[in-house]
Amino acid sequence: MLAIIAMKxxxxxxxxxSKASQRxxxxxxxxxxxxxxTAVQAMVMRFLYEKDEITSAELGFRTDLDSATLTGILDRLxxxxxxxxxxxxxxxxxxxxxxxxxxxxxxxQVVKFMEEANAEFVRxxxxxxxxxxxxxxxKIRKRAV
Amino acid sequence: MLAIIAMKxxxxxxxxxSKASQRxxxxxxxxxxxxxxTAVQAMVMRFLYEKDEITSAELGFRTDLDSATLTGILDRLxxxxxxxxxxxxxxxxxxxxxxxxxxxxxxxQVVKFMEEANAEFVRxxxxxxxxxxxxxxxKIRKRAV
DNA sequence: TACAACTTACTTGTATGCAAGCATAATCGT
DNA sequence: ACGATTATGCTTGCATACAAGTAAGTTGTA
Numbered sequence: 001m002l003a004i005i006a007m008k009x010x011x012x013x014x015x016x017x018s019k020a021s022q023r024x025x026x027x028x029x030x031x032x033x034x035x036x037x038t039a040v041q042a043m044v045m046r047f048l049y050e051k052d053e054i055t056s057a058e059l060g061f062r063t064d065l066d067s068a069t070l071t072g073i074l075d076r077l078x079x080x081x082x083x084x085x086x087x088x089x090x091x092x093x094x095x096x097x098x099x100x101x102x103x104x105x106x107x108x109q110v111v112k113f114m115e116e117a118n119a120e121f122v123r124x125x126x127x128x129x130x131x132x133x134x135x136x137x138x139k140i141r142k143r144a145v
Numbered sequence: 146m147l148a149i150i151a152m153k154x155x156x157x158x159x160x161x162x163s164k165a166s167q168r169x170x171x172x173x174x175x176x177x178x179x180x181x182x183t184a185v186q187a188m189v190m191r192f193l194y195e196k197d198e199i200t201s202a203e204l205g206f207r208t209d210l211d212s213a214t215l216t217g218i219l220d221r222l223x224x225x226x227x228x229x230x231x232x233x234x235x236x237x238x239x240x241x242x243x244x245x246x247x248x249x250x251x252x253x254q255v256v257k258f259m260e261e262a263n264a265e266f267v268r269x270x271x272x273x274x275x276x277x278x279x280x281x282x283x284k285i286r287k288r289a290v
Numbered sequence: 291t292a293c294a295a296c297t298t299a300c301t302t303g304t305a306t307g308c309a310a311g312c313a314t315a316a317t318c319g320t
Numbered sequence: 321a322c323g324a325t326t327a328t329g330c331t332t333g334c335a336t337a338c339a340a341g342t343a344a345g346t347t348g349t350a
Contacts, residue, residue, distance in 0.1 A: 055328080067329060136277070297346070318325075
């Protein structure tokens with residue numbers, strides 16, 4: 001049976017996803033503001049902390065950021081002295097993104113903040129809610145669009 | 146017991162929310178591209194279709210868009226001949242956003258597309274998954290940040 | 291009636307997202 | 321070896337986000 005009563009705009013799944021995501025991003029942004037990083041920059045730092053010296057393409061794959069967006073982010077991380085682009089000896093087209101010493105220091109802070117922010121953010125959810133949320137978000141993310 | 150093994154970047158709830166939201170936004174954007182509307186523009190149209198002749202502040206509250214963002218969106222909807230800003234007789238600072246005839250026509254298409262896109266997007270989820278997702282997203286959205 | 295405090299919509303500046311296109315370099319088939 | 325295809329990172333142009341600030345208008349209060 002399909003809904004006879006029209007869905008309200010607020011009930012749109014795209015709207016709900018977008019706004020919940022914005023809440024999370026703002027929360028995360030506040031957490032890392034003291035590091036002089038934006039939410040996205042901190043996230044990229046976190047990925048680099050996990051695996052360093054990877055190509056821009058690889059980093060883009062991991063972070064789900066396209067190359068145009070990544071270029072700007074890397075520019076800013078580089079300006080801040082947190083990351084640098086190294087030539088890739090295996091492929092002269094490619095670069096290797098590398099965290100500087102200052103970058104690794106900052107990165108370790110990001111790791112700590114992420115643990116804390118995550119725990120704090122999901123505090124209002126039951127274990128079951130959190131599990132289902134995570135698995136459903138993953139399902140949405142992984143599928144072909 | 147807290148996690149001893151550090152969380153991976155991918156498991157960050159902010160990352161998961163952001164990327165799932167992006168999937169949704171891209172899906173929705175494709176649906177409404179034929180109307181020459183962006184995902185956000187279509188969403189605003191959908192809200193206006195539901196309640197017309199409201200102030201920019203009211204529209205911003207409903208759509209969860211700040212006034213700076215809304216100004217640009219309304220500019221573009223106005224350029225496209227879909228919406229217009231009317232003077233507010235009750236308050237000379239305020240405006241009333243109004244869908245034109247062309248805008249209402251386009252808006253009815255948006256309504257239809259939204260029903261379809263929603264149904265299609267959640268098709269891969271079980272009823273239980275969808276219910277929990279929606280209620281959890283709502284919980285996240287509604288709480289204080 | 292003054293006047294301070296607040297609201298409204300707008301502007302500016304910066305940072306993503308994303309589509310489209312580019313020069314350079316690598317790779318594949320012949 | 322060589323031309324066609326593909327891959328890499330960059331650039332441009334446009335559309336959100338969002339912080340900060342502004343001019344004009346409204347409201348509460350002495």
